[in-house]
Amino acid sequence: HLDLVRVQREHRFWPIACQNLTIALIDFLVVLGWAYLFRGYFEVPIAFLASTLAGFLVSQLLATKRLSIKWNTSVAKRAWGFGSPLVLSGIIILLASQADRVLVGASLGLPMLAVYGAAMTIIATPTSFVSNVILTVLLPILSEAVPDENAFTKRFRYVGIIVTFIAGIIFMPVMFLGKPIIAHAFGPAYSPSLELVWIIGLGQAAALVRIWPNLGALALGETKNLIVSNLPRAAGVVAALLAIRLGFGLIGIAVSFAFGEVVSLLSALW
Numbered sequence: 001h002l003d004l005v006r007v008q009r010e011h012r013f014w015p016i017a018c019q020n021l022t023i024a025l026i027d028f029l030v031v032l033g034w035a036y037l038f039r040g041y042f043e044v045p046i047a048f049l050a051s052t053l054a055g056f057l058v059s060q061l062l063a064t065k066r067l068s069i070k071w072n073t074s075v076a077k078r079a080w081g082f083g084s085p086l087v088l089s090g091i092i093i094l095l096a097s098q099a100d101r102v103l104v105g106a107s108l109g110l111p112m113l114a115v116y117g118a119a120m121t122i123i124a125t126p127t128s129f130v131s132n133v134i135l136t137v138l139l140p141i142l143s144e145a146v147p148d149e150n151a152f153t154k155r156f157r158y159v160g161i162i163v164t165f166i167a168g169i170i171f172m173p174v175m176f177l178g179k180p181i182i183a184h185a186f187g188p189a190y191s192p193s194l195e196l197v198w199i200i201g202l203g204q205a206a207a208l209v210r211i212w213p214n215l216g217a218l219a220l221g222e223t224k225n226l227i228v229s230n231l232p233r234a235a236g237v238v239a240a241l242l243a244i245r246l247g248f249g250l251i252g253i254a255v256s257f258a259f260g261e262v263v264s265l266l267s268a269l270w
Contacts, residue, residue: 001056003063008140015062016136022058027051082223089226096233100240100257107244107253116250118190122182123200126170127208134163134211142219156216163212171205196254203258206265213268229268236260 004015030050034043060067100120105113138159145151174181175198183191210229217225236257243252 001059001063001065001067003065003067004059007064008136009144011140013136018062019055019058020132023051023055026054082221085223085227089223089230092227092230092233096230096237096260099237100253103237103240103244104250104253108250112250115190115192116196116254118186119178119182119192119196119200122185123171123174123178123197124204124207126174127204130166130170130208131211134166134215138162139215139219142216146219152219159215160212163215164209167205167208170208171201175201193251195251199251199254199258203254203261206258206261210261210265210268225268229264232263232267233260235263 004019007015027047027050030047031043034040034046101113101117104116142152142155142159145155178197178201179192179194182197214226214229217223236259239256239259240253243249243256246252248255
C-alpha cells in the first residue's frame with residue numbers, strides 16, 4: 001500500500017520506517033533460521049518472499065486510506081512519463097554495477113573476484129543504506145519547497161553540505177580501517193590491498209555525493225537527470241577493458257570504475 005509513501009509529504013516517516021524495519025528483520029530471521037536448519041542457499045528466495053509479504057501486510061495495517069485498484073488513463077500517462085526514465089536508468093545502473101565483477105572474474109579468475117567482491121561488499125554497503133535514508137528523509141523536504149525558488153535553492157545547498165559531510169564521515173574511516181575490517185569479516189584470504197580499498201572508497205564516495213543533484217532533480221519532477229548522470233558510468237567499463245588489455249590487473253580495473261563514478265558525479269552536477 002503506497003499510502004506509507006504518501007504520508008512522507010506530511011513529514012510522517014514512522015510508517016515507512018516501520019515497514020522497512022519489518023522487512024529487514026523478517027529477511028534476517030528467515031535467512032538465519034533456514035540456513036541453520038537446512039544448510040543451503042535456497043533461503044535467499046524464501047527470505048525474499050517472506051520479507052516482501054511481511055512488508056505488504058505492514059503497509060496494509062498502517063495505511064490510513066482504503067486500498068483500491070482502478071485504471072486512470074491520465075494518471076497512467078503521467079506515471080509513464082515520470083517512470084520510464086527511471087526504468088532505463090535502473091537498467092543502466094544494473095549493468096554498470098555488475099560489469100566490474102564480470103570483468104574481474106573473466107579476466108583475473110574467481111580467487112581475485114572473491115577478494116574484489118568482499119572489498120566491494122563492505123565498502124559499498126554504506127552507500128546503499130545511506131542512499132535509501134537520504135531519499136526517504138530529504139526528498140519530501142526538498143519537494144515541499146519547490147513552489148518557492150529561493151527556499152528550494154537554500155534547502156538544496158544544505159542538502160549538498162549534508163550529503164558531502166556524510167560521505168566524508170563514512171569513507172574517511174573506511175579508507176584506513178577497511179582493510180582490517182574486510183579481513184576480519186571474511187578471513188585473511190580475502191584481505192585486499194590498501195590501494196584497492198582507497199580506490200573503491202573514492203568511487204563510492206563519488207557515488208554517494210551524486211545523490212545530491214539527482215535528489216534535487218527528482219524533487220522538481222525531473223527523472224531524465226538520472227539517465228544523463230548514469231550514462232557516463234559506461235566510461236568506466238571502456239577504461240576497464242583498456243586496463244585489462246594493457247595488463248594493469250585488479251588495480252587498473254578498480255581505478256577505471258572509480259573514474260566512471262567520478263565522471264558520473266560531474267555529469268549529474270552539470
